[in-house]
Amino acid sequence: MAAEPLQKLISPFVDDELSAADRALVQAELDRDPRAALRVADLQALRGAMHGALEARADEVDFTGFEARVMAGIAAEAAKSQPSAMTRLRLWWAETMAYQGRVVWAAFSGAAVAAGVMFVVMRPTPGALGNGLPEGVTLSPQAISLPQGLVVHSIQTRDSRVQPVVLRNDDGSSVVLLIDAADDEPGGAAVLPAEQQGKPLMGEQPKGGEL
Amino acid sequence: MSRSLFLMAALSLPLAAEVRAQAPAVAPAELELRVALAGFKAGANDPALAHMKAQFEKQGMAFQSTQLVSTQQVKLAPQQSASVTLPSGKVAQFTFVGREPDGRPKLKLAIGNVATLEVSVSKVPGYTQVESTKDGEKVILSVSGK
Numbered sequence: 001m002a003a004e005p006l007q008k009l010i011s012p013f014v015d016d017e018l019s020a021a022d023r024a025l026v027q028a029e030l031d032r033d034p035r036a037a038l039r040v041a042d043l044q045a046l047r048g049a050m051h052g053a054l055e056a057r058a059d060e061v062d063f064t065g066f067e068a069r070v071m072a073g074i075a076a077e078a079a080k081s082q083p084s085a086m087t088r089l090r091l092w093w094a095e096t097m098a099y100q101g102r103v104v105w106a107a108f109s110g111a112a113v114a115a116g117v118m119f120v121v122m123r124p125t126p127g128a129l130g131n132g133l134p135e136g137v138t139l140s141p142q143a144i145s146l147p148q149g150l151v152v153h154s155i156q157t158r159d160s161r162v163q164p165v166v167l168r169n170d171d172g173s174s175v176v177l178l179i180d181a182a183d184d185e186p187g188g189a190a191v192l193p194a195e196q197q198g199k200p201l202m203g204e205q206p207k208g209g210e211l
Numbered sequence: 212m213s214r215s216l217f218l219m220a221a222l223s224l225p226l227a228a229e230v231r232a233q234a235p236a237v238a239p240a241e242l243e244l245r246v247a248l249a250g251f252k253a254g255a256n257d258p259a260l261a262h263m264k265a266q267f268e269k270q271g272m273a274f275q276s277t278q279l280v281s282t283q284q285v286k287l288a289p290q291q292s293a294s295v296t297l298p299s300g301k302v303a304q305f306t307f308v309g310r311e312p313d314g315r316p317k318l319k320l321a322i323g324n325v326a327t328l329e330v331s332v333s334k335v336p337g338y339t340q341v342e343s344t345k346d347g348e349k350v351i352l353s354v355s356g357k
């Protein structure tokens with residue numbers, strides 16, 4: 001066996017890492033060459049010494065809970081490297097826009113169009129009469145027939161001396177008189193129309209629909 | 212595709228809610244509240260009260276003098292009130308309570324501790340004689356609005 005291959009095999013030989021065939025070859029060479037055998041013996045001695053020293057150092061170390069500490073460290077490291085909710089949201093949005101960008105924009109556009117249509121359709125706009133009704137609202141015949149001016153729905157008096165009189169004009173509007181019997185002078189009653197003067201002012205108070 | 216529809220629906224909901232919240236608002240009532248004095252003794256007639264004078268004349272109350280005491284223009288949101296002080300010191304309070312089907316404002320008119328009326332008003336003024344002065348003049352409230 002050449003010297004160089006033998007050199008390469010000596011270290012594995014000492015470490016007992018050679019196949020049986022290679023080991024036999026090395027052993028044959030060592031039997032033949034005493035210097036080589038001596039060198040191998042030195043290496044084996046050094047290996048034994050180092051092994052013993054390292055074993056002694058290892059014995060000095062307390063490995064109690066070592067595995068638990070290692071696993072805790074791994075967990076802490078994993079937690080530290082976990083991205084925040086905002087970062088994850090940003091990543092999700094970037095990923096969504098990268099792969100589904102057209103869909104998202106289509107959705108936004110559709111929503112904007114729908115909102116615009118709803119705004120136009122549902123926006124309350126003053127009617128042509130300026131009465132606060134939305135455009136397109138049809139007035140009922142009853143509503144149209146309401147007279148201009150004052151329309152009285154109900155009157156409640158808290159003072160028994162005061163009596164209400166509702167006078168209706170030919171245009172349907174009403175004029176209301178609150179007549180105080182205490183201070184109403186004769187002249188006041190005299191100006192009422194003849195048909196009103198005969199009305200009992202102390203009668204039933206008018207209600208909505210009766211006026 | 213279904214994801215797109217879901218996104219569209221999800222984005223539309225808050226917008227629809229916003230639009231819906233705006234839709235049913237009742238327009239504020241714009242009112243003109245006037246206090247006038249009218250007497251049966253000869254005197255000056257305020258041209259601004261010609262309509263009032265004519266309306267009472269139709270009922271046989273031929274006023275010989277009319278005088279505008281105060282004019283107030285107010286804009287009331289629903290349930291808001293405005294007050295007018297009468298010559299006697301009583302206060303007439305107008306509260307906007309809603310609108311008729313044709314849109315005209317409905318008001319509650321409280322006159323001191325004397326009476327409360329529920330009325331509808333229009334652009335054409337309506338009149339309520341609320342009290343008399345010591346001189347026999349009639350205090351008339353005029354209200355119009357839209």
